[in-house]
Amino acid sequence: MATIELQQVEKRFGDFQAVKPMNLTIHDGEFVVLLGPSGCGKTTTLRMISGLESVTTGDIYLDGRQVTWLHPSDRDIAFVFQFFALYPHMTAGQNIAFPLQAEGASRDQVRQRVDEVVRLLRIDHLLEMRPNKLSGGDKQRVALARALVRRPAAFLMDEPLGALDAEFRESMRAEIKKLHLDQHATTVYVTHDQVEAMAMGDRIVIMSNAEIQQVGTPAEVYYDPTNLFVARFVGSPGMNLVSGRLAGDRVRLPAGNALPLPADQAGALADGLGRDADVVVGFRPESAAINEDGALQGTVYASEHHGAYTMLHVSLNEHDLVHIRSSRLGRYAIDAPVRFDLEPAMIRFFDPQSEKAVQGNAHP
């Protein structure tokens, strides 16, 4: 299979910089997700890898081979689009066989390869059907089979599940990941859905404003976001972020709250930010716990039943709302006062000026 390397790859459309010069190495057999909001440059990056879009500057290597200016069809890469893109006048089987026939493969080769992928995706029973008779999920399976049949060096997928309803998306997500575990084909997958990115990626490349914000495993981007954008974007809801001020061995927070700090952490923070500096305190909803004697306090703004758990939304004041994940048995009336604590090892700190994570973060 293949390694994909981007060196100082940049894309401009006239005056508009769609992708700022970026470096990225995708290892052989890796499943890498490009994640970000619409307009962040993720799809443009994918299209440059495929050759559907030319680069403005920089180089792209496939297995060490310079492919920057090669035609898409000469790159040995298969593209799976968001839409199903099947030929409506052909059966599912003909659709799957088409890329091999177009390459001039022999009849035996075609039959053997089609049999293989059809077994893999369990779609034998669909081969004689035309696309308009297939369900959304089956169409996507046929589209995947057609991409797989060529045994390309790498797969590029652009929001392939975007058009499916929630239920199908969940099961197709698992199927694509299982397929990847079987085949270990190098895969670059674009999505704006952080749940999909976390669930599927070996590593996630988070993009915003035409540049990479962080590259890391799901655990790294979730527990240790490098900046406020990543902290907000990953997680549902995102990380709680509360502005405060460093004051000796504590951080002053809104509405008279104060967060006590372990001595070594306070020292490290003061070294990084300076004494009496502004700081943003970050914590995940599950790292806070309701506790009668808790150090922090607020009032219940809303309480949401999620089946398996309850999400409590607590206002510190008019502007600061924090989300606390609690057991499903907790019941809280609106405007009821509550106290809570934070798990010290799970608190993260950010510099409000640079928006970057600062030293002083303890690691679990």
Add this chain to the structure above:
Amino acid sequence: MSNIALERITKRFGDVTALDNVSFAVDDGEFFVLLGPTGAGKTTTLRIIAGLEAQDAGTVSFDGQSLANVTPADRDVAFVFQQYSLYPTMTVYDNLAFPLRSPLRRLNESEIQARVHEAAEKLLITHLMDRKTANLSGGEMQRVSIGRAIVRHPRVFLMDEPLSNLDAKLRESLRVELQHLQKSAHSTTLFVTHDQIEALTMADRIGVLDEGRLVQVGTPDDIYDRPANTFVARLVGTPRINLLAAEPANGAIQIRDSQLKLPIPDRPLPPAFQVGVRPEDIAISPGGAFAGDVVLTEPLGVETIVHIGAGGATLLSLVPGMVPVHPGDAVRFDVAPDRLHLFDPSGSRL
């Protein structure tokens, strides 16, 4: 505000029965959510209550009074749609004031101004008052739409998937605000959605519609913990409930086509049935009663979905945090015996 009662409502479009003998009541001040997939009859129900559609049989009443001879304009309902339907060339202020300037209301400008500002403050849009609505973001436009419903002080709010066009983060935050607003004002609200998370998180009670039939009405706890049938069981909860064909065998529940046996509950069982287990009720632990292999893991941050192959079946388990198990690992797990859901072959809860 008012309560809403629907009694034996039936509505046909040609050969299609859109609503089949539907009865339910929304209490004064209640947040009631109608949940169901596309085509279940949710929007038709709202349109009948608003008087935009006439039912073939049955009655709709507010506060015990039938609406049979009440025109849509006189029903005093406020409708919020998925599409924002604002006047693009008017300012936010004028959009909010518009329903109050109707000659029928005979409100003076100072009263209108007071109501508009009250609604704008609740919805955090006071800074947008002079902007044209064409220049607003999707979330801001939906806030204005909701504001335009609030200023009217209607008898009931009817909301048709108002959050569906917004992106995930915006939907989350507006969902919380809408719930706070409704709970603070105790407004009677009938909210329609296909999104089970919106239903569970916002509703006092949920009514589940399936192809024009109301299959269950209950609190979010009722719907989640005691689904009336397999349709409801699969509709709520992510990831979806594990649903397996089973039969009783030697004092245990034998999962069909597998070697997996579950503890049998203390009650009579038919010869064939289905057993449902929510993923969070399957716990991976070293001393677990069952053995399996990890097929797949989906780490979501706060929790991890682990697909476990066990005795020929595949079970989804939801485990807190980022668990250090990998495909191919042997694991042991427990199934919470008091959290099993049993359904007869036709899908009804046993």
